Amino acid sequence: MISNLRLLVFLIGIAVAWASWWMQWFAWYWVAAPVLVFAALAVAHDAAIRSLKRARLAIAHYDRCIARVNDRWAGAGRRGDDLQPANHPYAVDLDIFGAGSLFELLCTARTRAGEQVLAAWLTAPAAVETVRARQDALAELRDGLDLREDLALLGADVDSGVLPDVLVKWATAPQNFSSSGLRVIAVVVGALNVLALIAWPVFGIGPGLFMLGLIAAVLLTRFAGGAAVKRVVEAIDEPGRELALLAKVLARLEQERFEHGRLRDLHADITANGARASVCIGRLHKLLSAFESRNNQLFAVIALMLMWDVHFAYAFEAWRRRYGANVKKWLDAVGELEALCSLAAYHYERPNDPFPEIVESETVFDGAEIGHPLITSNKCVRNTVRLDKTTRLFIVSGSNMSGKSTLLRTVGINAVLALAGAPVRATSLRVSPLAIGATLRVQDSIQSGDSRFYAEIRRLHQLSRIAREPLPLLFLLDEILHGTNSHDRKIGAEAVIRSFLGAGAIGLVTTHDLALTQAVDAFAPYAINVHFEDHIEDGKLAFDYTMRPGVVQKSNALELMRRIGLDV
Known part of the structure; x- marks a missing residue:
């Protein structure tokens, strides 16, 4: 509208100038009128453009907020891949950075400094006093909608x-x-x-x-x-x-x-x-x-x-x-x-997620109905996990796709949130300061010539060094040593776990190898077996992702192979 008026006034100005200077129908100073109107419209047009830009930024900001509340945020935020430390003991395993990651869910920073600080908090546990100070600060900032909106509207990416x-x-x-x-x-x-x-x-x-x-x-x-x-x-x-x-x-x-x-x-x-x-x-x-x-x-x-x-x-x-x-x-x-x-x-966007209680008197991870914050609310199944001085190890067995790895990621990512000072996806969580280490996503490498098994034992060696440091280790070992034979696997896995427990660590280990579930006896009374299972529902495999005590009693591997068309 204003741009059209500017064009009209410009054309009128040309006509007035022509009539004044060439035709001499009236005095030259009449040209000043369209010039002044054009200048005023230019100022108004610039203000309108700025207002429109601000309105679009506000819409985009609240669209992102609503998307996070409705679990539609993945793929729309900052992934933070460039902030991921090399050879980190859990960042890749727990989806801290990348598409659909914890960083993408959390980050609203407008500057690189803000991104870097948030990334640092998610990749290293804070001291107890620092965690509590951040919790107090978040309680004050929680309802600061105007501040967050103003920061979001400041312009450049x-x-x-x-x-x-x-x-x-x-x-x-x-x-x-x-x-x-x-x-x-x-x-x-x-x-x-x-x-x-x-x-x-x-x-x-x-x-x-x-x-x-x-x-x-x-x-x-x-x-x-x-x-x-x-x-x-x-x-x-x-x-x-x-x-x-x-x-x-x-x-x-x-x-x-x-x-x-x-x-x-x-x-x-x-x-x-x-x-x-x-x-x-x-x-x-x-x-x-x-x-x-x-x-x-x-x-x-x-x-x-x-x-x-x-x-x-x-x-x-x-x-x-x-x-x-x-x-x-x-x-x-x-x-x-x-x-x-x-x-x-x-x-603010997750009012039902509480702050954890930070415990200094013992090594503990006690989560009641903990869920994974990156899984949509309508699909998130919660389980209770208590690791402390009496139960320091969960050996988790279960069929394929039943939820074993997700349980490890759920424990790990909630520990990351807790020790960064953030709320957690749980009914309640008591947690002590912990170093976190995982083997959920170790991979082979063509460039370095490392097999998957070699990559895993290198990570286990890294975790063994961390376990000897003052901060107790929370270890999350997925399908431990599954790249070798059953005999060597059982001996090696028991030795690794024993060294971790001997250093005061707590953790969870998943396995398909039921022979490894017998290791509970070797670590008694500090270890228990838990499992996930599947069932047939309307002729199809179904999972409830609920953790149960004891060792799994059946496997679905052959059934899954048959259902995708393999002749077994």
């Missing part, structure tokens, strides 16, 4: 955002200039070039003087301190990406008023000492935008004449000298606040 480590490295690097001599020379040469440019048309002095000034500017920029200038202007390129978004996020967080101690501390980190982080980052963004105007072909000659690179190299160095030491603190604070906002949104 995080994919193109500033990399925190790169920005910190740039901000804290040693200074490149030991004196301001080159800047003084640049001011003098720039002023002389301006005078030469003015003298050319005004006093009739030929272009030679002006060209001489340009040559002097080029030579001085390149040779008199040119290496330092080049280092400065090249170094700002990568850390300078999307500083505008970071400044906006900081500005919105600065406006918030917090009550919880940790939140107040983080807020103080971005507002302390009279240096508001958003203002300082905003200044750097404006400097960079002005500096990049040299890339405009119409301005390039003027930039050369004024020795633009030199002036801005000194300006960037002055910014680093004044604010560089604060950058890491600012990014750490904004990252933690955004990670807390992500978990607070999860807490």
